[in-house]
Amino acid sequence: MDTYYDPSDLQQFGDVCKDAPELGKAFFDYYGKIFAEGALSGREKCLMGLAVALTVQCPYCIESFTKQCLEQGSTLEEMTEAAHVVTAIRGGASLVHGMQMRRMAEKLSM
Amino acid sequence: MPGSAAACTVRPDGVAPFARNLEAHGLALVRDAALTLQVNVGLLCNLACRHCHLEAGPARTEVMSPDTMRQVAEHARTHAYAAIDVTGGAPELVPGIAGFMARLAPLAKRTMFRTNLLALAREESRELLEVLVENQVALVASLPSLAASQAEAQRGKGVLDHSLAMLRRLNDLGYGAEGSGLDLDLVSNPTGAFLPPGQEAAERRFKADLARRHGIAFNRLYVFANVPLGRYRKWLEASGNYEGYVRRLADAFNPCTLAGLMCRTLVSVGWDGQVYDCDFNQAEGLPMGGVPRRIHELDGPPAAGARIAVGDHCYACTAGAGFT
Known part of the structure; x- marks a missing residue:
């Protein structure tokens, strides 16, 4: 193995639970139901999936949800905005912790 | 030579030839009663779209002659079709197209004219547009x-901006308005x-977005998979996407699509009068019934039960919900 990530892993994802087939079946049944049309459309769920994929920085998920977003008719504008939502929340999450910094610094400062 | 896909790319491993795939499913693709006469009036186009299976463009010179137009109109008059569908290239650029549409429109219950919108927006298309409105010809716009x-x-x-401007102009003429008799469909x-x-979800979204952002109305949206032929195939090959795309199509093969495939009820006529089972077979050079024939040589529409010529490009029409 030359790299930790291999693109062909994605096609063989189903094999990952070979040694625990009942758990695997439960997971993939659940996964399939989650992405079916519901109160949220399949397209909306795929955009959310893309946002989470970018957040967890999973290359398999980024490949899969990029393709699924395009096949659901999402535009590059929408997908790019989803990436900015991720960026805003990740950046905002760091920035809001600045409040802890400020409280600590103010307590220690004259 | 544009039009005949060079066999320079091998079929991906594990993807069976389409004909063998049908056999493996115990299926055969055969004709039903012919309902639609599709007329491709030429490969000349003002655009050179990267997905075009016919490689139409401004440098192409192939257009339907007045004699062939006459033969097509005679065939349509003699053998009543439910629908006539005129396509290209950009049909607007073909000399004599306005008169041809005026002759064809009374011969079928529904007549369609495919447009890329920009060609129809030209000043030179004004007379044609009047004919289309007067004869209530449905527009099918890309x-x-x-x-x-x-x-x-x-x-x-x-x-995009030019397309949207033309859609607004068509709306002003009554196209896309309920009850106007002037259908405006998008592809x-x-x-x-x-x-x-x-298709349904995409139509809802296109309708909402076009109305909200641009004040544009239309009747129906059709979504079609691109067929890996012609200029699109060359792009797939050059971009390293050919194998993945063909595999994606083959993986999405849906046997249930066969019953509703448009090739079962379509007679496709090329710019030179040659007849095919569909526009894609026209691009691939696969004549109807395996024998090259022109429209005036047909005794009538092909018989139900006749076998349809197939190739690996047929995977595009049988993927997912299919190409109907």
Whole structure:
């Protein structure tokens, strides 16, 4: 193995639970139901999936949800905005912790 | 030579030839009663879209002659079709097209004219547009995406704004308005190496977005997978997407699509009068019944039960919900 990530892993994802087939079946049944049309459309769920994929920085998920977003008719504008939502929340999450910094610094400062 | 896909790319491992795939499923693709006469009046086009299976463009010179137009009209008059569907290239650029449409329109219950919108927007198309309105010819207009970057990546710079302007003009003429008798349908092909979205959901979104952002109305949206032939195939090969795309199509093969495939009820006539089972077989050079024939040589529409010529490109029409 030359790299930790291999693109062909994605096609063989189903094999990952070979040694625990009942758990695997439960997971993939659940996964399939989650992405079916519901109160949220399949397209909306795929955009959310893309946002989470970018957040967890999973290359398999980024490949899969990029393709699924395009096949659901999402535009590059929408997908790019989803990436900015991720960026805003990740950046905002760091920035809001600045409040802890400020409280600590103010307590220690004259 | 444009039009005949060079067999320079091998079929991906594990993807069976389409004909063998049908056999493996115990299926055969055969004709039903012919309902639609599709007339491709030429490969000349003002655009050179990257997904075009016919490689139409401004440099092409192939257009239907007045004699062939006469033969097509005579065939349509003698053998009543439910629908006549005129396509190209850009049919607007073909000399004599306004008169041809005026002759064809009374011969079928529904007549359709495919347009890329920009060719119809030209001043030279004014007379044609009057004929289309007067004869209540349905317009089927290409609009791949409402995102400028994607629409223009497929069709060329500035295309989206011009398309939207022409759609507004068509709305002003009554096209797309309920009860006007002037149908305005849109066609969206994916702008890359991926399959189209579900038609109903995409139509809802196009209707909402076009109304909200541009004040445009239309009747129906059709979404079609791109067929890996012609210029699109060359792009797939050059971009390293051919194998993945063909595999994606084959993996999405849906035997249930066969009953509703448009090739079962279509007679496709090329610019030179040659007849095919569909426009894609025309691009691939696969004549109807395996024998090259021109429209005036047909005794009538092909008989139900006749076998349809197939190739690996047929995977595009049988993927997912299918090409109907």
